[in-house]
Amino acid sequence: MLQAVNEPRVGAAEVVRESHLAAFRFMLRARLLDDKFAALYRTGKIHGGVFLGRGQEALSAALGVSLKKTDVFAPLIRDAAGRLAFGEPILDAVRNYLGSALGPMRGRDGNVHRGRPRDGYLPMISHLGAMISVVNGVLFARRFKNISGMVGAACLGDGATSTGAFHEALNQAAVEKLPLVVVVADNQYAYSTPTDRQFACESLADKGVGYGVASHTVDATDLTACLKIVGGAVAQARAGNGPQLVVAKLLRLCGHGEHDDANYIIPELKNSALGRDCLKVAEEFLLRNKFTDAAQLAVWRSETIREIEEAVAQVQREPAPDPYAENWSAISSEHLNETHLENGH
Amino acid sequence: MLQAVNEPRVGAAEVVRESHLAAFRFMLRARLLDDKFAALYRTGKIHGGVFLGRGQEALSAALGVSLKKTDVFAPLIRDAAGRLAFGEPILDAVRNYLGSALGPMRGRDGNVHRGRPRDGYLPMISHLGAMISVVNGVLFARRFKNISGMVGAACLGDGATSTGAFHEALNQAAVEKLPLVVVVADNQYAYSTPTDRQFACESLADKGVGYGVASHTVDATDLTACLKIVGGAVAQARAGNGPQLVVAKLLRLCGHGEHDDANYIIPELKNSALGRDCLKVAEEFLLRNKFTDAAQLAVWRSETIREIEEAVAQVQREPAPDPYAENWSAISSEHLNETHLENGH
Amino acid sequence: MATEITYIDAIREAQAHALRDDPRVFIYGQDVAAFGGAFKATKNLAKEFPGRVFDSPISEDAMVGFAVGAAIEGLRPIIEMQFADFSTVGFNQIVNQAATLFWRTGVPCPITVRLPFGGTSGGGPFHSQSLETIYAHYPGLIVLTPATVEDAYSMLLEAVAIDDPVIFCEHKFLYRHLKAEKLPTEALPVGKARIARVGRDLTIVAYSAMVQDALEAANELLTEGWEVEVVDLRSVKPLDTDTVMASVARTGKLLCVGESWPWGGVTAEVIARVASEGYGLLDAPPQRLNAKDTPVPYHPNLWAAHRPTVRAVAAAARKILRS
Amino acid sequence: MATEITYIDAIREAQAHALRDDPRVFIYGQDVAAFGGAFKATKNLAKEFPGRVFDSPISEDAMVGFAVGAAIEGLRPIIEMQFADFSTVGFNQIVNQAATLFWRTGVPCPITVRLPFGGTSGGGPFHSQSLETIYAHYPGLIVLTPATVEDAYSMLLEAVAIDDPVIFCEHKFLYRHLKAEKLPTEALPVGKARIARVGRDLTIVAYSAMVQDALEAANELLTEGWEVEVVDLRSVKPLDTDTVMASVARTGKLLCVGESWPWGGVTAEVIARVASEGYGLLDAPPQRLNAKDTPVPYHPNLWAAHRPTVRAVAAAARKILRS
Numbered sequence A, B: 001m002l003q004a005v006n007e008p009r010v011g012a013a014e015v016v017r018e019s020h021l022a023a024f025r026f027m028l029r030a031r032l033l034d035d036k037f038a039a040l041y042r043t044g045k046i047h048g049g050v051f052l053g054r055g056q057e058a059l060s061a062a063l064g065v066s067l068k069k070t071d072v073f074a075p076l077i078r079d080a081a082g083r084l085a086f087g088e089p090i091l092d093a094v095r096n097y098l099g100s101a102l103g104p105m106r107g108r109d110g111n112v113h114r115g116r117p118r119d120g121y122l123p124m125i126s127h128l129g130a131m132i133s134v135v136n137g138v139l140f141a142r143r144f145k146n147i148s149g150m151v152g153a154a155c156l157g158d159g160a161t162s163t164g165a166f167h168e169a170l171n172q173a174a175v176e177k178l179p180l181v182v183v184v185a186d187n188q189y190a191y192s193t194p195t196d197r198q199f200a201c202e203s204l205a206d207k208g209v210g211y212g213v214a215s216h217t218v219d220a221t222d223l224t225a226c227l228k229i230v231g232g233a234v235a236q237a238r239a240g241n242g243p244q245l246v247v248a249k250l251l252r253l254c255g256h257g258e259h260d261d262a263n264y265i266i267p268e269l270k271n272s273a274l275g276r277d278c279l280k281v282a283e284e285f286l287l288r289n290k291f292t293d294a295a296q297l298a299v300w301r302s303e304t305i306r307e308i309e310e311a312v313a314q315v316q317r318e319p320a321p322d323p324y325a326e327n328w329s330a331i332s333s334e335h336l337n338e339t340h341l342e343n344g345h
Numbered sequence C, D: 001m002a003t004e005i006t007y008i009d010a011i012r013e014a015q016a017h018a019l020r021d022d023p024r025v026f027i028y029g030q031d032v033a034a035f036g037g038a039f040k041a042t043k044n045l046a047k048e049f050p051g052r053v054f055d056s057p058i059s060e061d062a063m064v065g066f067a068v069g070a071a072i073e074g075l076r077p078i079i080e081m082q083f084a085d086f087s088t089v090g091f092n093q094i095v096n097q098a099a100t101l102f103w104r105t106g107v108p109c110p111i112t113v114r115l116p117f118g119g120t121s122g123g124g125p126f127h128s129q130s131l132e133t134i135y136a137h138y139p140g141l142i143v144l145t146p147a148t149v150e151d152a153y154s155m156l157l158e159a160v161a162i163d164d165p166v167i168f169c170e171h172k173f174l175y176r177h178l179k180a181e182k183l184p185t186e187a188l189p190v191g192k193a194r195i196a197r198v199g200r201d202l203t204i205v206a207y208s209a210m211v212q213d214a215l216e217a218a219n220e221l222l223t224e225g226w227e228v229e230v231v232d233l234r235s236v237k238p239l240d241t242d243t244v245m246a247s248v249a250r251t252g253k254l255l256c257v258g259e260s261w262p263w264g265g266v267t268a269e270v271i272a273r274v275a276s277e278g279y280g281l282l283d284a285p286p287q288r289l290n291a292k293d294t295p296v297p298y299h300p301n302l303w304a305a306h307r308p309t310v311r312a313v314a315a316a317a318r319k320i321l322r323s
């Protein structure tokens, strides 16, 4: 797991190499996994939406590798990389998309709505902004139990900063001085809505001061910058310096979901520096700096593809949820279940 | 009505005198009216809560006199002065507190929940922050109808800045570039909650930049400052420079409501400059600058008291709402009324 | 206009019609402008009606508050929620601002809040909810639930014309599932239920997508010799008790079907009214069928079992018919 | 402990008890710490339990989200809404975050949301609402409505112990109106209704403050020779249909009374259940009585007429008894 890259020490160069390679591998795995979901979607194998993190892998992976397993993580829809880096098995992701009864949500919820709350890995509800205060509560509880040194990260997009939930939760974290890191992926659009219909500040990072929260800006097409800035923000939070707001600039390199061809994204943005593919940028960086070589990259790629294919093949043989075996109750207290409601009367 | 004081012109000194006197008279009227409500409350004549603006009159009056009758105004619980300055008759206020059938809310709603929406004077609902987006809608509608030159003002307290509604609405106004002025009375407490449990920024004015909104700070114990800063913000909005955030510093010189003795307000604050009574400060200023004299002040006071007493006497003779004559329907489309629901089945 | 008109087309056309006929109408919501809405309900409208269809930030609370302000000034806003489920974060402005305005001040609040609602396979717990009950429970709102292409069109037009806040529940499953030849020029007014099928043995009361399931169940039962009457409520608030009662008077038997959760709600309200006021008309206990009391599941197998199916409706009907 | 214990005292004592016995319990809400809460339900608790009772910003959405997060970590948060009415801005976190957590993930969500609710004279439209229906309609929540000092105490204690999110509806009118000699050591479990008064002629089902009105009406009717049974539901979700049905089996007649709005809700649910499952037990049409379908009025005259009065309950009962 990454040691904060902005604290050089003996063997710093090696640490930098390691951290880049670790993050890159999660980026690659996420990209290939996303590609597979897109392919499954096109062939009608996935019910409901498919949401990709294409272009956001550097940011998401940098966050994931900056977190420890004992931290708290509330990813959003474009965080396949961060999820993998935080420890999610590919199998969980595949199971959730395909609705396997063995998946983390047992077919009850799907696609990006997955997590393991007991492991500090929170499964998003769809309502944007709603997970941040939940992270606050987890962090508070740990402090209450005298656990220290942990960090909680919550991800969201530019559009989600317009929600009341975001505001209330960031303010709450500031008041409670919680080790929260909010990572905003400003990818220029919320679904089809461009940022000028979403906010009027110069940069979303300008919001920090109004909460009494440190803020950071990062070019999310550049893995090195992400590792430094995101890693730094996580280190700041861990060190007890209160909530941190990271605003990352990038472009969504796909539709909102796979049903969307995103023809509204203007060419100027596609052709700008923001439109670079962080995966390619990182790959070139690794090769240029001889952190690895093309042969190794090819191995990683093919190994991952095999792993993904195997996972998909396995999950496709797994049982679908059985409505007759299903426990149709929304509460855990069995003695409070109403037989009257079980079958909708 | 006040012409913006920060635009000196021929006879500027006279304009300053006039504006101070106009605002002061509303402050005085508000204070005396509030005192009467407090007295009525103590003798059990008012059902429900009584909420005073003591200490907030300079800010509220300055806002009220800066608005034109054709503007939009959404006051909150401590804005008796602003309401009067915006044109609310004392009679409306008294009728609303006493629940008269002839009052603006006809006894259906009470105390500070009053207004005349068709006159741009919006009756608050209790949910803090909820009125700001309504002001936005009114401003938008007027622009849609090609009416220009208007301003909309929404008032709230330090505590209400923690609501999601405040955030969404201020952002919305910024995106739509509406002539909105949000006036935050930072009176150090939200009910009993001190500001350090409410927010962690240095000043609430720091929030402006994160919305792309101009922000202004004012000492609300000083009428002159209020006229200048609030009047200036209103003028900025009117001139088309987008939403304005005014953060006023003061201390609440009463309980949250009249049921509350506010023993939690710390002496340090009471004894600080913030603890000054803006009405006394203004009175001294007027006398010192010979804007008026003590005799005149006494006349204003006694005239107002008589006016208030007359209003109360009149309203006490007015009919209370009659449940049998009441139209127990919540919708205006009579043909869609359900007789089944009229009597709760 | 196309020769085959879907339910979503009808919703688009009704909005185009309203924008054309009434200069006070505008549309505000996430992605409704150039993009034409997540479901394409506002396709091309921003181009056809410049300045009158525009995108909002992801701020449901402020969206509704904004609409109320505009309504106060005499405009007729249509608000699109991207999914009904997200209206929970605009809930307060709907139930406490919009719904109380007229009663408190005498100033009407003619806003239409469009809620793409109801379940679809793969939608999951947060893109499938049926929220008619929570809005109908609060005083001050009109809650509409069109079940046909024609009603989607005429009721949305009427919704915009109504002087009160209307919660317009448009079922996502019907969007592309239902088709009609042409748009109606005449329609039953809001507040009147419709006899979707005549029968003498049993009354099934349904609304929105469940009307289709009720009709299919009725077809199935016909092969067994039962003639089932299907009442489409169209509007759950106001609720046309008279039409329901008249039907029950003819059939003596009642089954009420809804896609929302079982506790409270439309089916409870219908049965309670009939039991209280039409007790003598019944010759068997009235029954109800709803979704199960859990969030709406993601997996198609679970989803299909969560809501009442045609088979479940038919089975429940059979039980009453044989009692 | 005082010799006269009020309903609000009971709520305070239950919280003190929970804090004392269970180190996982904490209280979070506006003004709950040094101030002791708007209604003094947490008086002195911050002092007695340092670090475990603390003030929140005016952020209902974040308050509930925070509680869910703490619950995931095994704590047992009690959230005080200053008034039930303000829970509408925390609605989404309650119904979509707290209520779905267990079903989605298998991880329980033991939070208690205290809602000071119901009407008081002069409260007006935004400090008087009864919201049990909107919470009971959503799957995943337990909704409690204690009607006595004893139940306020024992049910709140049980609420904190329950592994699911509990909406605890405590009636503001009862706060200082009801008194008891001492706190109970034993109690009916949550989920069981209580026969508040035995009678053979008619069953009145009520909950929360309306139980008192029902009992008074029963007294009035006794002078006319009628023996009315009063069932106190205690919990509206789960709803103890068995106890209601058993009572109706004895009396053959049912009136259901609630203080909330008439469309949908507890009274509709109770009547629909009895009509469906206990049809043969009834020898008169079941009836219901609710508040009127408008916001709750401010003026005492209007307020008193808006909710069911003792006189209205008695009148409705008489009508059934004479039918």
Ligand SMILES: Cc1ncc(C[n+]2csc(CCOP(=O)(O)OP(=O)(O)O)c2C)c(N)n1
Pocket: A078, A126, A127, A128, A156, A157, A158, A159, A160, A161, A163, A185, A187, A189, A190, A191, A252, A256, C030, C058, C060, C082, C086, C089
């Ligand atoms: C409260 C709420 N309103 C609306 C939606 C529907 N919705 C889902 S994703 C999305 C756009 C999100 O944009 P952004 O936050 O910028 O994230 P991105 O998709 O660009 O990563 C919208 C409007 C939602 N999920 N929640």
Ligand SMILES: Cc1ncc(C[n+]2csc(CCOP(=O)(O)OP(=O)(O)O)c2C)c(N)n1
Pocket: B078, B126, B127, B128, B156, B157, B158, B159, B160, B161, B163, B185, B187, B189, B190, B191, B252, B256, D030, D058, D060, D082, D086, D089
């Ligand atoms: C959403 C919401 N939550 C809670 C309340 C209850 N409440 C009414 S006034 C108040 C304190 C307001 O404080 P502040 O905004 O600072 O205004 P002040 O009273 O100090 O003028 C609270 C918590 C409310 N009205 N709305």
Ligand SMILES: [Mg+2]
Pocket: A157, A158, A159, A185, A186, A187, A188, A189, A190, A191
């Ligand atoms: Mg985005």
Ligand SMILES: [Mg+2]
Pocket: B157, B158, B159, B185, B186, B187, B188, B189, B190, B191
């Ligand atoms: Mg304050």
